[in-house]
Amino acid sequence: MRHATYEMYSDDIRDTMLRANREAKRRGHTLIGTHHVLIGMWLEPTGLAGMVLRRCVSEPGHAIRQIRRLSPPRRWRWLRGKLTMSDGLQRVVDLAVEYAQDQNHASVGTGGVLLAMLQHDSATRDLLGQVVYEIDALQATLTRHLREMMVEAPGEPVLLDAPGLGDKEGTL
Numbered sequence: 001m002r003h004a005t006y007e008m009y010s011d012d013i014r015d016t017m018l019r020a021n022r023e024a025k026r027r028g029h030t031l032i033g034t035h036h037v038l039i040g041m042w043l044e045p046t047g048l049a050g051m052v053l054r055r056c057v058s059e060p061g062h063a064i065r066q067i068r069r070l071s072p073p074r075r076w077r078w079l080r081g082k083l084t085m086s087d088g089l090q091r092v093v094d095l096a097v098e099y100a101q102d103q104n105h106a107s108v109g110t111g112g113v114l115l116a117m118l119q120h121d122s123a124t125r126d127l128l129g130q131v132v133y134e135i136d137a138l139q140a141t142l143t144r145h146l147r148e149m150m151v152e153a154p155g156e157p158v159l160l161d162a163p164g165l166g167d168k169e170g171t172l
Contacts, residue, residue: 008097010109012047016040024083027071031086034117034124035071039064047110048149052142056132063131070127088123092116103146115142 017032019040024032041049042060057063085093093108095116100108117124118139125135132138 008100008108010047010107012044012050012110013108013113016044016047016049016110016113019043021083027068029071030083032083032089033071033086034089034092034121035067035127037089037113037117038067038124038127041110041114044110048142048145049110049114052111052114052138052145053132056134056138056141066131067127070130088121092121095120105146111142111146115139115146118142 016037017040020032020036023036023039024030027036029036038053041047042053042064044050053063054060093113093116096108096112099105099116100112105112118128118135128138129135
């Protein structure tokens with residue numbers, strides 16, 4: 001298993017993980033899971049994963065509510081600081097690092113983490129299956145963008161409607 005230094009993570013995935021940490025604490029969960037990261041991805045404004053997810057559903061707010069409904073809050077408790085990632089999420093992040101290094105990407109971003117979640121986490125596929133109807137199309141779109149763009153520029157918006165990235169109508 002390969003480990004990345006903190007500098008290898010894009011600003012987008014760092015922001016997503018902070019949002020996931022807040023989401024988990026707000027719901028009284030003691031670990032950050034892939035469902036928390038999915039919500040963080042939807043809310044993160046510049047990452048590839050969020051942009052692809054927001055384009056695959058007509059109402060992102062509804063999707064977030066569905067994911068929250070499937071992961072009920074626990075009894076309230078005071079949680080401080082950074083929570084630990086669940087074993088499943090840690091495995092997914094490690095696989096995303098491996099993928100980025102294999103593809104010679106300069107950073108690990110939200111797109112790579114979502115791709116690893118789709119490929120290796122059945123809970124993610126189940127959750128997204130309830131809000132995104134074409135999971136395989138989502139995965140193919142994400143893979144294509146990662147290959148064509150090679151890297152998420154940390155902190156810069158991803159332009160999905162660039163020539164050759166969308167279909168005839170300029171959408172995913």
